[in-house]
Amino acid sequence: MRRVGPLLGMAVLLAGSFATGGAGRPGAPGDPPLSERPSPSAAEPVWPEAAGVEHVPAPVVPSDGAAPARLAFTLVSPDRMLADLSALTAIGQDALFRTSGTSGEREAFDLVASRLSGFSHLAALGATVERVPFRVPLASEVHEASLSLRVGGSWVDVPAHALQGHRDDLSRALRFDSDGRAGDDRPDPVTAEGSPYFVQLPSSLYALPAGSMQGRVLFADYALLDRGVVSAAEATQAAAALLLTRPAALVLVTRYSNVRGEAHGSFVGDVSSLVSLLDPPPAPTLYARLEDLGPAGITDWAGLERVTSARVTWDQDVNVAAPSQLLAFRIPGADPSRAVLLGAHLDSPNSPGGLDDGSGSVALLETARVLDESRERPPVETVLVFFGSHERGLYGSSAFAAARSDLLDRAVAMLQLDCLTHPLDGLGGSLVLEARSHRALGDPRLPFPEALAALSARQGVGLAVWEAAGIVSDNSSFDGFDVPATDTIFASESMTEVHVEGHLHDPYDDVPLVALHRDDLADFARVALTFVLDLPREAGDLRPTPAPDRRAVFVASHTEPAHMTPAQQTVLGMALAHEGFDVDVVPYGVPVTDEELAGATLAVVLPVVDFADPTAAPQTYDEAWTDAEADALVRFAGRGGLLVVANSGSWLRYGSTPVGANEDALDANAVASRFGASFEDRRLSGSAATATGTHALLSGVSSLVLASGNGLAIRPGSGQVLARAGSDAALVLVPWGPSGGEVLVLSDLAVLGGQGATAPNLRFLQNLASWARTRPAP
Ligand SMILES: [Zn+2]
Structure with a gap:
């Protein structure tokens, strides 16, 4: 049954909805040194040449009948999966677990690579492991986080964990850096020791005078700021009240509960309300699970009163433009012209990540193991992708989707396991496929999840199909490339917030909870095997769009945030697909050339922008267009192509949300000025641009929604101004050359954003796709 799912949108990634806000990154005058840059070109894979996408009419999938007895499906072993999971969740226990950009995340990738290297039959088939580096704007590394309690005259060490700071905003993130300086990984531990004070009730907390905890270690029941049980405003107020007492150190104590309405540590390690504060001054802060205090003889809150002294030692460093990665395991199939993509995310949100997404990660490993043991050759090329930095905001899958156009063109579908x-007690639950449809463009069908559910039913695995309104998981990064994509999750229609009600992003997301779901874990792997073995054999074309006969190229050669490509400009990608465009990307780090633009009739030049380190010397790294690249773009317009040159005063999250200043914005002039237009060093005011004139691009559009303060004013040269913000040109069309070329200069890339059920400028995106198709052909 298809239904619009409950509020699971943003299901398992918690895309900063709690942790955003604030002024964004301070100005970023410098860049990281070249030696720290990833080199995507060096990591280019050797995917087989695309052999064209086969477009067969509607999928025909038998929905009943007995499952054939198949060796592969009988080989699935939840015991092996749980053993893998134990190894995975043990990583980073004394640091930030497998959090994005940390040593724990790197160790997890090493573990997966090591497991995959042991599959000799797959190796004989030609399977390869590729690890692709990319960077994330911020990460931190914990060198030490320890808690000692003095009980009955002796000191006892008990497990405790550090908190990850803000995901995007450096000034906030640095409150969780033990020396307050980014990018320095010298040991600089802070030790705080003092007599303890315990606060459990709001009335006790608010009775504490400011400054009253100086020299003491304050233990707080995390229920005071757990947004599973208190409002965001109450949580923020409690966090500030704790810090106002100026404790020498703060220890948040969590307790397990599976009862609705009771706290169980939701978000304590990652996006707690402490993370968003800019004041009062921070204190060294750790969290501890009450259940881990047994070595000190403490089994309940009252037992804490036996502690006579406490000592916190903490050493943590924030890194800007930190390295993360993804791993693609490619198994050649019988038909190399088609591919299936099976994904999971390996990083965790500073939690053991047993469910989220250890469960999906070990299901991928089990899929590989079963294929190896059964010696069954996959029908099509099979790519298992372990994404990093999902919890930072889908960075791994965005980077992958933006860099693998050739593979995406051949993809039958993409299945995420997350x-x-x-x-919680009484909620129930079952496996669900959650996917975004093209409803915004008038087509609510979901042929891929429907087909997969029908095939899985034959294997005895029931899958409901839910339509998602927005981002779900890493599958969502593929929607803008017209790759049928869905996520598999264990959920209940009774859930309203899956993290809180499903033990995701809390310190109890560990192997014991997963072990309660052995059968579901095995079903996860069976769904994956159905996807890999049966779907490509039995389903036809699962795309709801016409077979492409045109090509659009997004040029991201100097655009590091993959969020500024169709990976997160989803509705634009969908609109182009509806007009018959195949959407490709020239990825970050790959120069644009005539060859990259061959066969395209639309090219979108994305802004020059990187995750620059404001603390690094400005001359060490400078992204910029080369003359040869600008020449290739001029030749493209000269051949009659439609060239869009877009700019952005900030780097954008999810295609439309400004986060940090883009110090490279004026570098766009190396391209724009070749067409007589240029960007001024001045931001557009206002949050809308008014359409002027009657050009078809603005048919039915009276104004364009801008990201406030993000667009740059345009000097139009000889171009026609199509929209203005105040007195500034915001959209300019320049005719170019004798072959009918056109250059559309756009002050704010966010105009092209929109990845939910709709986009603020949907009609304009449709007009752009339609104009790109119907304008006089070159
Ligand atoms: Zn997840």
């Missing part, structure tokens, strides 16, 4: 949950 993730099993352990629902």
Whole structure:
């Protein structure tokens, strides 16, 4: 049954909805040194040449009948999966677990690579492991986080964990850096020791005078700021009240509960309300699970009163433009002209990540193991992708989707496994496929999840199909490339917030909870095997769009945030697909050339922008267009192509949300000025641009929604101004050359954004796609 799912949008990634806000990154005058840059070109894979996408009419999938007895499906072993999971969740226990950009995340990738290297039959088939580096704007590394309690005259060490700071905003993130300086990984531990004070009730907390905890270690029941049980405003107020007492150190104590309405540590390690504060001054802060205090003889809150002294030692460093990665395991199939993509995310949100997304990650490993043991050759090229930095905001899958146009063109579908949950008592739950349809463009069908559900039913695995309104998981990064994509999650229609009600992003997301779901874990792997073995054999074309007969190229050669490509400009990608465009990307780090633009009738030049380190010397790294690249773009317009040159005063999250200043914005002039237009060093005011004139691009559009303060004013040269913000040109069309070329200069890339059920400028995106198709052909 298809239904619009409950509020699971943003299901398992918690895309900063709690942690955003604030002024964004301070100005970023410098860039990281070249030696720290990833080199995507060096990591280019050797995917087989695309052999064209086969477009067969509607999928025909038998929905009943007995499953054939198949060796592969009988080989699935939840015991092996749980053993893998134990190894995975043990990583980073004394640091930030497998959090994006940390040593724990790197160790997890090493573990997966090591497991995959042991599959000799797959190796004989030609399977390869490729690890692709990319960077994330911020990460931190914990060198030490320890808690000692003095009980009955002796000191006892108990497990405790550090908190990850803000995901995007450096000034906030640095409150969780033990020396307050980014990018320095010298040991600089802070030790705080003092007599303890315990606060459990709001009335006790608010009775504490400011400054009253100086020299003491304040233990707080995390329920005071757990947004599973208190409002965001109450949580923020409690966090500020704790810090106002100026403790020498703060220890947040969590307790397990599976009862609705009771706290169980939701978000304590990652996006707690402490993370968003800019004041009062921070204190060294750790969290501890009450259940881990047994070595000190403490089993309940009252037992804490036996502690006579406490000592916190903490050493943590924030890194800007930190390295992360993804791993693609490619198994050649019988038909190399088609591919299936099976994904999971390996990083965790500073939690053991047993369910989220250890469960999906070990299901991928089990899929590979079963294929190896059964010696069954996959029908099509099979790519298992372990994404990093999902919890920072889908960075791994965005980077992958933006860099693998050739593979995406051949993809039958993409299936994400993210993730099993352990629902609170009474909620129930079952496996669900959650996917975004093209409803915004008038087509609500979901042929891929419907086909997969029908095939899985034959294997005895029931899958409901839910339509998602917005981002779900890493599958969502593929929607803008017209790759049928869906996520598999264990969920219940009764859930309203899957993290809180499913034990995701809390410190109890560990192996014991997953072990309660052995059968579901095995079903996860069976769904994956159905996807890999049966779907490509039995389903036809699962795309709801016409077979492409045109090509659009997004040029991201100097655009590091993959969020500024169709990976997160989803509705634009969908609109182009509806007009018959195949959407490709020239990825970050790959120069644009005539060859890259061959066969395209639309090219979108994305802004020059990187995750620059404001603390690094400005001359060390400078992204910029080369003359040869600008020449290739001029030749493209000269051949009659439609060239869009877009700019952005900030780097954008999810295609439309400004985050940090883009110090490279004026570098766009190296391209724009070749067409007589240029960007001024001045931001557009206002949050809308008014359409002027009657050009078809603005048919039915009275104004364009801008990201406030993000667009740059345009000097139009000889171009026609199509929209203005105040007195500034915001959209300019320049005719170019004798072959009918045109250059559309756009002050704010966010105008092209929109990845939910709709986009603020939907009609304009449709007009652009339609104009690109119907304007006089070159
Ligand atoms: Zn997840």
